[in-house]
Amino acid sequence: MRGGERALGPAATQPRRLALLAVLAAAGDRGVSRDRLMLLFWPDSDVDSARNALKQAVFALRRDLGAPGLVAGTTELHLNRAQIACDAWDFEAALNAGDDARAVGLYSGPFLDGVHIDDTPDLDQWADAERSKLARLRTDALNRLASFAERAGDHVNAARWWRLFVEQEPVAPHASLGLMRSLAAAGDRVGALAAFAAHENAMRRELDLPADPGVRDLAAQIRTELAAHGPRQVPFASAAPAIEPPFAAADVKPATTSRHRMPLWGAVLLIALPALAAGSWLRARTPRDAGQYRSPRARPAVSRTRRKRFRAIQRRPATSCRCRPRWRRQLAHRGAFTGASST
Numbered sequence: 332m333r334g335g336e337r338a339l340g341p342a343a344t345q346p347r348r349l350a351l352l353a354v355l356a357a358a359g360d361r362g363v364s365r366d367r368l369m370l371l372f373w374p375d376s377d378v379d380s381a382r383n384a385l386k387q388a389v390f391a392l393r394r395d396l397g398a399p400g401l402v403a404g405t406t407e408l409h410l411n412r413a414q415i416a417c418d419a420w421d422f423e424a425a426l427n428a429g430d431d432a433r434a435v436g437l438y439s440g441p442f443l444d445g446v447h448i449d450d451t452p453d454l455d456q457w458a459d460a461e462r463s464k465l466a467r468l469r470t471d472a473l474n475r476l477a478s479f480a481e482r483a484g485d486h487v488n489a490a491r492w493w494r495l496f497v498e499q500e501p502v503a504p505h506a507s508l509g510l511m512r513s514l515a516a517a518g519d520r521v522g523a524l525a526a527f528a529a530h531e532n533a534m535r536r537e538l539d540l541p542a543d544p545g546v547r548d549l550a551a552q553i554r555t556e557l558a559a560h561g562p563r564q565v566p567f568a569s570a571a572p573a574i575e576p577p578f579a580a581a582d583v584k585p586a587t588t589s590r591h592r593m594p595l596w597g598a599v600l601l602i603a604l605p606a607l608a609a610g611s612w613l614r615a616r617t618p619r620d621a622g623q624y625r626s627p628r629a630r631p632a633v634s635r636t637r638r639k640r641f642r643a644i645q646r647r648p649a650t651s652c653r654c655r656p657r658w659r660r661q662l663a664h665r666g667a668f669t670g671a672s673s674t
Contacts, residue, residue: 346446347372348388350454353443355402355410356417357461362409371454419465431472435495438469470496470503477509486517497526501533504543511549520557524550 351372354363369381376384389402398414412420418437425434442462448454477492493510500506507530514523527550531542541547 346448348391350443350446350448350458351388352392352410353446354454354457355408356415356419358409359420360409360412362404362407364407368408371457372448372451374453375450422465422468426468426472431476434472435469435476435492438465441466466499470500470506473499474506477513481509481513486513489513490517490519490522494526497529501529502537504530504546507543507546508549511546511553515553515556520553520560523553524557527553 351368354368354371365382365385368385369376369378372388373381373384389408393399393401396415398411400411401414402408403411410417418439419442422434422437425431425437442465443458444462446458473492473496477489477496480486480489480492490510490513493506493513496503496506497510507526510526511523514520514526527542527546530546534540534542542550
């Protein structure tokens, strides 16, 4: 926190008064009642002593920040946003606006880190809850940023977001998985194995447990790929490199069609017409019955009555056949019947 361009004075940086300022800032416009503040900061004091101590603390904050209207309200105390800025307010505003990258940049560390006040159990419990809430909001933002970068194929930035996640939560298996997966996809298999080693050490140090099975399986797969393809280090950048096109659009000249060039359909006709003419000439030169197989369905059509009559003529003796020779020649030619010869 900073009061305008003026840093907090020595009295305001005392643990109890700094914690009081943090409680009022976390409450926002809702404010905190005086009774709640006295219970948090002076739980073992009587009412009069606790009320007097609260008045002195508020006076010291106003004096050191040079803002008489810093703390407003009578029963419910709250900070005047016009006279003080707070990174926690900016952090939550960035999250509400959907700007996860800005929110992550505004988070500078755990809430009230290193601030401890003796004999204030309720204050310690409140600080732990507020610290966990803000840390969870940051990890959620990092998870969204890393997942979006992975889906977009930006493995370099995905590894950067996952690394920030792992630094805050070193025993989170899905964060270690994401970091190793992104590093391996970017080509840094050695870095992915180093991330596995860090996860394994953190699990042993903080939880006295072995590495997560999924993380261990991914490390084994990366080792196999490393043995097959060898290490390929990729420089770690904060942003994905821009991909330049292989050539500019202005350098591409449109294809021009010559006025004397033959169209495609003309070339097709020039090739097809001689082939069709040659085929017609060959069919005309080939005899119709010269050794060709003719299926029954390909015979010329002959009426049923005439066919019966011709079969009857065939069964008669050759001397009694009264049909005209022209008919017999025609039938023999058409193949209506076989085996009878005319005399």
